[in-house]
Amino acid sequence: MTDPSPSPVHISRAGILHGARVMIPLMPGLAVFGMAFGAAAAQKGFTALETALSSGLVFAGLAQMxxxxxxxxxxxxxGLLALALLTFTINMRHFLMAASMRPWLGxxxxxxAYPSLFLLADNNWAAAMRxxxxxxxxxxxYIGSGLITWVFWVLSSVAGQVIGGGIPDPKRFAIDLVVPAFFVAMLVPNWKGRREAVGWGVAAAVSVTASYLVPGWWFIVIGAVTGALAGGFADD
Structure with missing residues (x-):
């Protein structure tokens, strides 16, 4: 007996609610990240409206940071060109993430399909692919998981701006450690064995070294490229 044909791709209210419910356990961590961005935005002189527009229209946590x-x-x-190139490099992973969803959303x-890609983020992409x-x-x-992520990100960013505006030095409260901790937590579930340590280790070592030798945020690009090359050579 052959397996029944898969259901045709569609969008339903039940699916949207299901996606939103699955993401709820991840929202506290995302909210902390969003508040860290909002607090940092306040220190740069952003108003609550400007912070909301940044998170609502850009919707790219690390690139915003x-x-x-x-x-x-x-x-x-x-300066504008350098910042544009750096943020473009950071978000290049979205090309691969979107391409991986082509057989489904296509x-x-x-x-x-195309407007829904605005909701593409690391956490809801991983949940949707599972x-x-x-x-x-x-x-x-996918849409429901992205919508709830977007809402929490915008609201927590504004909350962080309101609260952070009254903090004279966010580093005293370890706010600057929230972002690294968040991304370390995201890396852990992707560990697939000791071979992963080659690319990760090289990327970490090179990026830390480059951060002391090269001004600005270029260490992110340098670390990412060298880590990818090392991981490619370590792979069969």
Missing amino acids: VALEGWSQTWTPA ELPGWQ YRAKGGSDAGF
């Missing part, structure tokens, strides 16, 4: 660190009251063409009409791997076909799961 990097842009904020390099934020200046006066801009030069070279079955939807373009007016549904759901799809188990045979799920309702694209509403």
Whole structure:
């Protein structure tokens, strides 16, 4: 007896609610990350509205953090180009993430599939791909998981801006450690064996060294490229 054909890809309210419910346990961690961004934005002089617009329209946590660190009251063409290149490099992973969803979302009409990519983030992408791997076909799961992520990110960013505006030195309260801790926590579930240590170790060592030798945020690009090359050579 052959397996039944998979259900056609569709979007339903039940799927949206299912995706949102699955993401709820991750929201406290995301909220802490968002509040850290909001507090940092307040220190840069952002208003609550500007913080909300940044998180609501850009919706890219690490890229927003990097842009904020390099934020200046006066801009030069070279400075803008450097910041644009750096944020582009950081977000290049979204190309691969979106491409991996093509076999699924590609079955939807373009007016549904392409706008939904605005909701693409690391956490809901991972949850959606697990759901799809188990045979799920309702694209509403991905949309619902992305919507709740977006809402929590915007609200926590604004809350962080309001609270952080009254903190004279966020480092005294270890706010600057929230982002590294968040991404370390994201890395742990992706550990697949000792071979992963080659790429990760090289990326960490090179990026830390580069942070002392090269000004700005270029150490992120340098570490990512060298780590990817090392991981490629270590792989069969």
